Amino acid sequence: MKQWRFEVFNRAGFSDVHGNGVLEDIRELGIASIEAVQSAKVFLIEADFDSAFADRVARELLSDPVCEEYYVGRSSAPAGLARATLIEVHLKSGVTDPVAESVMTAISDMGVPGAHVRTARKYVLLGEVRPAQIETIAKRVLANDCIEDVVVGDEAEPPSPHLSPYELNITYWPIRDLDDAGLEALSKGRDLFLNLTEMKAIQAYFRRLEREPTDIELESLAQTWSEHCVHKTLRSAVELTMDGQTIHFDNLLKETVFKATQDLDKDWCISVFADNAGVVDFDEESAVCFKVETHNHPSALDPYGGAATGIGGVIRDPMGTGMGARPIANTDIFCFGEPDMPLGEVPKGVLHPRRIMKGVVAGVRDYGNRMGIPTVNGAIYFDDRYLGNPLVFCGNIGLMDKDKAFKHPQSGNLIVVVGGRTGRDGIHGATFSSGEMTHEHETVFSHAVQIGNAITEKKMLDVLLQANEAGLYEAITDCGAGGLSSAVGEMGAELGAEVDLDTVPLKYTGLSYTEIWISEAQERMVIAVKPENREAILKIFESENVDATVIGRFTNDRKLRLRYNGQQVAELDMDFLHDGVPKYSRKAVWAAPTLSEPAEAEKDNYNDELLGVLSSYNVASKEWVIRQYDHEVQGGSVVKPLVGIANDGPGDAAVIQPKPTSSRGLAISCGMNPLYGDIDPYWMALAGIDEAVRNLICVGGRVDRIALLDNFCWGNCTHPRTFGTLVRAAQACYDGAMAYGAPFISGKDSLNNEFACEDGTTIRIPPTLLISAMSIVDDVERCVTMDAKRPGNLLFVVGRTGNELGGSHYHKLRGQLGANVPKLDLELAPRIARKVAQAIADGLVASCHDCSEGGLAVALAEMAFAGGLGIEADLRGLPASKDCTRLDAQLFSESNSRYVVEVDPRHYDAFAKLMLNLPFGQIGKVTAGSKLVVRSQDGDNAIDVEIDILKQAWQRTLDW
Amino acid sequence: MAEVRALVLRAAGVNCDMETQHALELAGAKAHRVHVNRLIEDKSLLGRYHIVVFPGGFSYGDDVAAGRILANQIVHHLAEPIRRFIDDGKLVLGICNGFQVLVKMGVLPGNGAFKQEHVTITYNDSGKFEDRWVHLLPQTDRCVFIEPQRQIYLPVAHGEGKVVTADAETLERLKSEGYIAYKYVGPDGEEGPYPINPNGSVESIAGLTDSTGRVMGLMPHPERFVRRTQHPHWTRLGEDLDPDGIKIFRNAVRYAQENLLQSCSA
The missing domain is CATH 3.30.1330.10 (PurM-like, N-terminal domain)
Structure with missing residues (x-):
């Protein structure tokens, strides 16, 4: 086969978008001597075609006839005064290259099948630059060490793409005779991330079997037992010491998050925490x-x-x-x-x-x-x-x-892997993500990085939906963390399974049987297929060029058997694999930190503070990010993430209409408040639940159909104090779910989010609980958005404002934390949510916005500028607790369960009647003016700013 | 009465096919989503339809350039059936990625008047994918999909939507000979800089038609505005809000009903 090299450059007069982006990033590094960057696409093609055909490939396929020009061969540095540095970035061997796959298909469409294609990027840096700077630019801007190699200069050759084939060599990792130190050394040396207790359980198992384990057996156990896969910390028994008392849990998750779901026992929950x-x-x-x-x-x-x-x-x-x-x-x-x-x-x-x-x-x-x-x-x-x-x-x-x-895999079903091929990407992902990160991870765990190709997944999805409709399979699961090991292991847990690893389709040769089994290569799923459907299922996948391969079958002896070229390489009992992980008992300690509110004099005017909070990173507009996502594909969006007269205000929750012919909708939201966790993770968790619920209510979600999801991201929970904060948050999940009648339906945790720096210090993330929520919207035509709608409409606050500036963004502005974290009234919060939802369902509400980060002042500002209207408010109408007397607390407290509601004066009576017996008050009205004015209890203008100024402050921070 | 039949072309990475099918059916057509492999297997299949739509998405991941790989596949396997389809007086609509495919096939502005080397679609000036709503003003009277003079409002969602021409002469011909279907304009109907023109297209070109007026491609997504509640701030507007996108499909179906129903043996 002949080797062809093509380079594709931008034609003069057309802007080099990619090169300009690189130049901008280089300037951000503080390297000012680079004057310009030219980027080029490089294609390395091995194929049997002549130079005339090569010219066609370049002209018709690889380059754009208007904007680009091509060069067959290697172009040298452009002549000119400026010094030019040539850098090429190649994918490491074995890394998925989707563009190369498409080019191969396209060359085949042009009549030459079987071409081998690789792609690379070439950069020409113009300007003086030192070798050390080149290294920095390559590392920080151009390439990622984990997946790419950098080649500097115009003579150097790219890495060879060819890998040698694999020859079977069954490897044993003896364990039976090891002492404790030996067991720990084995776990560490093989990156198994198993602790001594677990290693001992495995040792005992193989002593019973009277043989040594193979590498693949230990790897399977390590993956199945990893924190990522079984969540052993959250399922462990816990002794929590708190306020001098000890509370015992046999299984933390089952007695908190799951328990709420069980106790609520909603008939609309179909399958929870199971699939x-x-x-x-x-x-x-x-x-x-x-x-x-x-x-x-x-x-x-x-x-x-x-x-x-x-x-x-x-x-x-x-x-x-x-x-x-x-x-x-x-x-x-x-x-x-x-x-x-x-x-x-x-x-x-x-x-x-x-x-x-x-x-x-x-x-x-x-x-x-x-x-x-x-x-x-x-x-x-x-x-x-x-x-x-x-x-x-x-x-x-x-x-x-x-x-x-529900799925129903049966004995005798074929195991079919569909979608992407298996490569060396993502080896040890599950175990790696279960450990702590260090400054050496970058080099040691580069193989744990997975490479995605969305189109492979999309193609697979397209066919799976057809196969599902045709009833061609009995069960399906994804190959996620743990790869085939986890997918086949789980699906066959009650049955048993045998797999011939040499039949798994590979991206390239050279993978060992263990690598095939534990690879976390993306875009693969496993389905169970009745033997009589074999031809039909293979045909439907082939019809859209998606790989589908029979790799084994489900048995009935509850054993996992793996073979390679007919030789057995593993035999494990499913029971041991899935239930053999030792159960733990962990200690947790919670002691409330000693904190106080900052002592600061009250002011008369808080314009600057409001502008400061609006422009702070957490509150500022995320439009730069949101617009890069297609939030309208599938045509179902009803309440988009950006709302208001200029389509740029911060919507509270999204609403989609999943079926084009039914007006039923789904509202989707989230809540998260890590700062509160520095004061008390119990209140942090409840604030997250309340925020997620408020967001759903604000757009018209039903209060009786809210489903919650939890994602715990924590530090190292073997430290009792760190674990104590998690236990506190889990307790709150139970209380919040019960209060709202909103069951948790799914959850996940990620622990050990700590980073060990080279200097020996550790950066530990704050306890972070994400609450995601969804609810039903009966009729999307009734949805409400947060932007102020009409001058003359009345503004109400429903919910009580407390003296609760602890963990607020107002305090954060000045580097303070405070002590008075927002609490949640478990009895009042759902009553408020129900009444506000009722008002929206009755059509009484013109706009509704939740008070969250930045408090009332930010909520009012956002409603005003999103609606392009003025607001005049008076804090004398604010329902507030007795101790909430300070002006800054009234403006910026982030107290829970508060909604700002805009009501047409015609609906005043109906609205007020509905809110009877709740803390609510009229705080002002929407105006045709251009200002947000908030008067204090004393009648002073505590806030008095043009909405354009407020909007600019909110938009400019992340306007990249 | 016989029905208007529309084909929505699927391929690897195409992802707006379902809502496009829905829009066509809402407009009164019988619409099928068909994979490109089926058209290649059975070259007569296309002839059974009156309208073919190349929907939005990322065909083949936009690898090399948006629409390029699918365009290459169609040029090498389906050039003749597509040509005949157009010559038979039928309708072709390309939306977003589908527009990119039509341009990269040379079908737009094409039809003998232009070569593929004359016009292309490339990266947005902003250098990134963006989803935002734009105002569009028709520029031609001959395109059957368009209600002349009527300004409309639709979303764009793309990273490569900038229409450029090889030279000033080509651009002049696009303008003077009515090949420009829609321009991006402000609410007042006037052209303007980003974000009024979201990608930096020359002459604010948002869509093109061919010499017959029966082929149109546009970057904005008409299938995403067929219901009132898809408008980005419908909660501020009245119940009589009339979705602009559905009209493009209705115009196509009406044209097919009036002109094509006899010509198709289905």
Whole structure:
């Protein structure tokens, strides 16, 4: 085969968008000597065609006839005065290259099948630059060490793509004769992340079997028993010491989060905490399922790839729930360090938070948009304790037929793997994500990074939906963390399974049987198929060019047997695999920190503080991010993330209409308040639940159909104090769910979010609980948005404002925490929610906005500028607790269960009647003016600012 | 009365096919979603339809360039059936990625008047994908999908939507000979900079038609505004809010009913 090299450059006169972006990033690094950057696409093609055909490939396929020009061969540096540095970025061997796959298909369409294609990016940096700077630019801007190699200069050759084939060599990892130190050394040396107790249980098992384990057996156990897969911490027995008392839990999760679901026992819950996502009723025929996952560790190493595979992975959860759902919405919530941190202060082994944020947003954007699933709800939270461990929560909601909410794999069913091929990407992802991060992770765990290709997943989804409708399979699950090991192991847990690993389709040769089994290569799912449906299922996948391969079958002896070339490489009892993990008893301690409110003199005017809170990172507009997501694909959006007269106000929750012919809707929201956790994680968790509920209520969600999801992201919970904060939050989950009658339907935890710096210090994330929520909207035509609608309408506050500035963004402005964390009245909160929901359902409400970050002042400002109208408010009408006398507390307290409601004067009587016996008060009205004016109890103008100024402050911070 | 039959083309990465099918059915057509492989297997299949829509999405991941790989596939396997479809007087609509495919196939503005080398669609000036609503003003009287003079409001959602021409002469011909279907304008009907023109298209071009007026491609998504509640601030507007997107589909179906129902043996 002949080797061809093509380079494609932008034609003069057309802007080099990619090159300009790189130049901007280089300038952000503080390197000013680079004057320009030219980028080029490089294609390395091995194929049997002549130079005339090569010219056609370049002209018709690889380059654009108007904007680009091509060069066959290697172009040299452009002549000119400026010094030019050539840098090429190649994917490491074995890394998925979707563009290359498409180009191969296209060349085949042109008549030459069998070409081998690789792609690379070439950069020409113009200007003086030192070698050390080149290294910095390559590492920080151009390439990611985990997946890419950098080649500098025009002579150097790219890495060879060819890998040698694998020859079977069954490896044993002797365990029976090891002492404690030996067991620990084995676990550590093989990156098993199993502790001594677990290693001892495994040792005892193999002593009983009177043989040594193979590598694949230990790897399977390590994955199945990983924190990521079994959540052993949250399921452990706990002794909580608190206020001198001890509280015992046999199984923390079962006695808190699950227990609320059991006690509530809602008949609209179909399948909860059982499958890949929680399933609840949608309407007569359909159900919806919702799952939220984290992808924190991979996103720290490779923000783009980590986030992309995070969303790609969670989409497969609803796809693998029951008999498979059709994904209809994505959510994403991120936590980052503050993006203005000086480069020099970023610890070794950590990417700059701005780079992480840009990469994560781009990853979610590219994968979610390509899947054709609208990203409708999200949040971004900034705190420097997320520096070493950014948090990336990705959620997905799916729609399915109610009668397909359960799967039924049977003995004798064929095990079929469909979708992407298996490669070396993502080896040890599950175990890696269960441990602490260090400054060496970047190099040691680069193989744990997974590479996604959304189109492979989309193709697979398209066919799976058809196969589901045709009833061609009995069960489905996704290959997520733990790969085939986890998918086959779980589906066959009650049956037994045998798999011929040499039949698994591979991306390239050279994988050992163990690598095939534990690879976390993306875009794969496993289905169980009756033998009589074998031909039909293979045909339907082939008809749309999706791989589907029979790799084994489910048995009835509850054993997991793995073979390679006919030789057995593993035989484990399913019972031991799934139930053999030792149960723990952990200690947890909670002691409330000693805190006080800052002593500051009251002021008469808080214009500056309001502008400061509006422009703070957490409150500021996220429009830059939101617009990069397609939030309207599938045509179902009813309340979009951006609302108001200029389509740029902050919507409280998203509403989608999943079925085009039914006006029934689904409202989707989230709540998260890590700052409160620094005071008390119990109140933090309840605030998160209340916020998520408020958001749903504000848009017209039903109060009696709220389903909740929990995602706990914590530090190392072997520390009793860290674990104590988690136990407090879990207790709150029970109380909040019971108060609202809102069951948890699914959850996930990610522990050990700590980063060990080179200097020996540890960066520990704050306890972070994300509450995601969804509810039914009976008729989307009744939905309400938060933007002020009409001059002359009355504004009410429903809910009581307390002296609760603890953990507020007002305090954060000046680096204070405070002590008076917002509490939740478990009796009053649901009553308020019910009445506000009723007012909306009755059509009495013109707009409704929840008071959250930044308190009442921010809520009023947002309603005014989103509606392009003025607001005049008077705090004498504010329902407030007796101790809430300070002006700043009235303006900025983040007390829970408060709604600002706009009501047409004609509906005054009906609205007031409904709110009787609740804390509510008229605080002002919407005006045709251009100002937000808030008068204090004394009649002074505590706030008096043009709405344009408020809006600018809110928009400019993250207007990248 | 015989029904108007529409084909919505599926391919790897196409993702607006279901809502496009819904829009066509709402407009009165019988719409099927058909994978490109089926058209390649059975070259006569296309002839059974009156309207073909290339929907939005990321065909083949937008690898190399948006729409390029699918355009290449169609050029090498389906050029003749597509050509005949257009010559038979039938309708072709490309939306977003579908528009990119039509341009990269040379079908738009095409039809003998232009070569593929004359016009292309490339990266937004902003350098990123964006979802936002835009006002559109028709520029031609001959395109059957368009109600002349009537300004409409639709969302765009793309990263590569900037229409450019190889030279000033091509641009002049697009303008003077009525190939520009829609321009991006402000609420007042006047052209303007970003974000009025969301991607930096020359002459604010949002959509193109061909010399017959029966082929149209546009970056905005008419299938995303077929119900009142899809408007980004419908909660501020009255119940009589009339969705703009559905009209493009209704115009197509009406044209097919009036002109094509006899010509198709289905």
